[in-house]
Amino acid sequence: MKKFTPTMLLLLATFTVTFVTAQGPEAEALDDSNFYTETTKKEFANRAIKALDPNGFMYEFENLNINTPYSEHATAFFRDKVIVSSAKRIGGFTSKKDGFYNLYCGDLNQKGDIKNLVNFSRAINTKENHEGSVALSNAQDVVFFTRSVEENGEYNLKIFRAEMIEYEWTNFEMLPFNMEGYAIENPVLSPDDKTIYFSANIPGSKGGFDLFSVAINEDGTYGTPVNLGSEINTHKDERFPYVMGDNSALYFSSNGHYNLGGLDIFESKIIDGKFNFPVNMGSSLNSPEDDFGFLMDQSNSGFFTSNRAGGKGGNDIYYFKREKTLQSLQGTIVDYKTNMILPNATVTVVDAYGRIVDKIKTNDQGIFTTKVIPYNSYTLHASKDGFIETDEDFESYRGDDFTHKLTIKLPQAKAEIVEVEEKLMIKIENIYFDYNKWVIKDESTLSLNKIIEVLNENPTMVIEINAHTDTRGKAGYNYTLSNKRAASAKKYLIENGINASRLVSKGYGETQPLEKCGANCSETQHETNRRIEFVIVE
Structure with a gap:
């Protein structure tokens, strides 16, 4: 995206004005010939006011x-x-x-x-x-x-x-x-x-x-x-x-x-x-x-x-x-390939002088809103777990009350095979479910597609899908919920071409928390404990 300087922005907003101001020597010559009349001057001035x-x-x-x-x-x-x-x-x-x-x-x-x-x-x-x-x-x-x-x-x-x-x-x-x-x-x-x-x-x-x-x-x-x-x-x-x-x-x-x-x-x-x-x-x-x-x-x-x-x-x-004047920028973060909206993405707004002026997250519709100053330039740093961070330049090119619209597309990062506590795992971002639900959110299908890509690249690979909950709620309920969530992920992979024989699903409830904070866990720690792991068995 072309980045304009603030002076260039004003020039864009005042394209008729530059015509007026560029008339200096020529205007004097036209006055001498009685061609550049007062009426003509007023017409140019009126255009400039509107511009x-x-x-x-x-x-x-x-x-x-x-x-x-x-x-x-x-x-x-x-x-x-x-x-x-x-x-x-x-x-x-x-x-x-x-x-x-x-x-x-x-x-x-x-x-x-x-x-x-x-x-x-x-x-x-x-x-x-x-x-x-x-x-x-x-x-x-x-x-x-x-x-x-x-x-x-x-x-x-x-x-x-x-x-x-x-x-x-x-x-x-x-x-x-x-x-x-x-x-x-x-x-x-x-x-x-x-x-x-x-x-x-x-x-x-x-x-x-x-x-x-x-x-x-x-x-x-x-x-x-x-x-x-x-x-x-x-x-x-x-x-x-x-x-x-x-x-x-x-x-x-x-x-x-x-x-x-x-x-x-x-x-x-x-x-x-x-x-x-x-x-x-x-x-x-x-x-x-x-x-x-x-x-x-x-x-x-x-x-x-x-x-x-x-x-x-x-x-x-x-x-x-x-x-x-009140100006705002309403942006939408989407996946680069599919245009699927991306909730919970982070947007950092940096002004032309390198100062962070806002840091927000997208809502369930992948939308963020921030205030901007007319005739100023900004850089938007958009990031989300599992995606490649992307910078987008933005210019507030007008001076009246206005809401600018912008869409930022984030490319997905590839899944990695890593070793964690002597276990080989396919590392991706977290899989999201609604509270107390086991239906996979749309945004998480993009993450599961990375698992499909790895499995297709490794046709003999067998994985175990392990689901974990946080420590809130009754242990029995959490065990049942985690099994249903693991089964939902397995079902999606099968529906998208992976043979069921290569997949094992299992729920562990709250028995294997990564954050051992018990009743004192923060929301961030609870989120860390709620996870699905893809462990390579063969």
């Missing part, structure tokens, strides 16, 4: 009352409030230039709305510069923020730091890894306050803006910025990083990965300290316009910013709640 399923989550969101014809952007949680970067004039405070932002702070109510915006800090906000994205330490006594700096007649954003002393932000400094002539913006702190992630177009970028990290050393100095690598960054723009408080995922916006158009919000799982493939958060969140500034608490609700159609103007803040 890109949600990545494991369904989002519900609403435009907030604080939005205006200017631009707003929710940038950080601060105690029980939210810090908003806005070009709006509030409280008589205005920026020097149109499009320049200042920082405000608003109360967060239970419905997710932001109320009562006030100036976040007159020490941080200026009339001459833009103040943007904010990151706060865990103690919320250190703040990192972006501020525009004029360089040779142009404004570039830089990252600044300040600390709170006696309820005032003070000790301002522009961080040393800022570079003249380049934009460094959107700071966010790792949960342990030891790393700053940011977006920049500095040397070392793969194209446009890339995401970088820089270490905060114990002595308060800073390391050298490190590019997050080609798994995250593309030849276009990656901006607005955000790391979950439990360090489980990095969210960011990109127009370089497969998307709906403009900036889309992506998620990269953090596993063993490494950023894994970024996955588009889906068309229930992203739009054909710019979507960015993802900000989420631990309750699966938060904010993002978008200039999508239907807003109040500029960039608007949206409050969202999300619910996880």
Whole structure:
């Protein structure tokens, strides 16, 4: 079975999207000829929305009352409030230039709305510069923020730091890894306050803006910025990083990965300290316009910013709640040759990072069920006593609520002739009967077929079929039951071509247990004692 990478899976799910994103240079040429019209663009965008399923989550969101014809952007949680970067004039405070932002702070109510915006800090906000994205330490006594700096007649954003002393932000400094002539913006702190992630177009970028990290050393100095690598960054723009408080995922916006158009919000799982493939958060969140500034608490609700159609103007803040989409994999284990269902087979589910995420057994219908995450790949290790263990690759190739179906075929292992306590025996897996019954279960006919194969290969071989029970129940009853079970196995072999003269059947009841645990036996030990042995007599 062909194994797809997670990125290939997203490409399969968004085949129409790749057509849109591949149109860059050609689209400009078509615009020049008035052929590639706005109507055509909308048609492609609508196709993309339908093609890109949600990545494991369904989002519900609403435009907030604080939005205006200017631009707003929710940038950080601060105690029980939210810090908003806005070009709006509030409280008589205005920026020097149109499009320049200042920082405000608003109360967060239970419905997710932001109320009562006030100036976040007159020490941080200026009339001459833009103040943007904010990151706060865990103690919320250190703040990192972006501020525009004029360089040779142009404004570039830089990252600044300040600390709170006696309820005032003070000790301002522009961080040393800022570079003249380049934009460094959107700071966010790792949960342990030891790393700053940011977006920049500095040397070392793969194209446009890339995401970088820089270490905060114990002595308060800073390391050298490190590019997050080609798994995250593309030849276009990656901006607005955000790391979950439990360090489980990095969210960011990109127009370089497969998307709906403009900036889309992506998620990269953090596993063993490494950023894994970024996955588009889906068309229930992203739009054909710019979507960015993802900000989420631990309750699966938060904010993002978008200039999508239907807003109040500029960039608007949206409050969202999300619910996880429910996906499951229902598999059936069958015999490779006969397609007979195989109950009591074991399936171990391993994710793309080699972690065991589930271990289940098939039921009486040979069926197992496990939960899977959309757009993830898995390996299923299927095993059963008497069969050759088989691996099957599986890809959860869609993002909505769905139950995948899969059939795994297990080849039988051949019977072996072994010596046990000076007796030669044909070794096969256990023969199964219903409780207190002597009719052979269908799955065990596959095992008896192995005995037939050995006997046909050895035409002079004579065997004794010895049946044993566990130690529960009365001895007399167990003796009778074991004789009936041995006779059932003998009858099956005769019906399938083995001469009766080559077969002897005998029941031993509970007199020869392998596990001598008496009344204290576990169910596994009882199962070991319930057995049929095929002893070679001649």
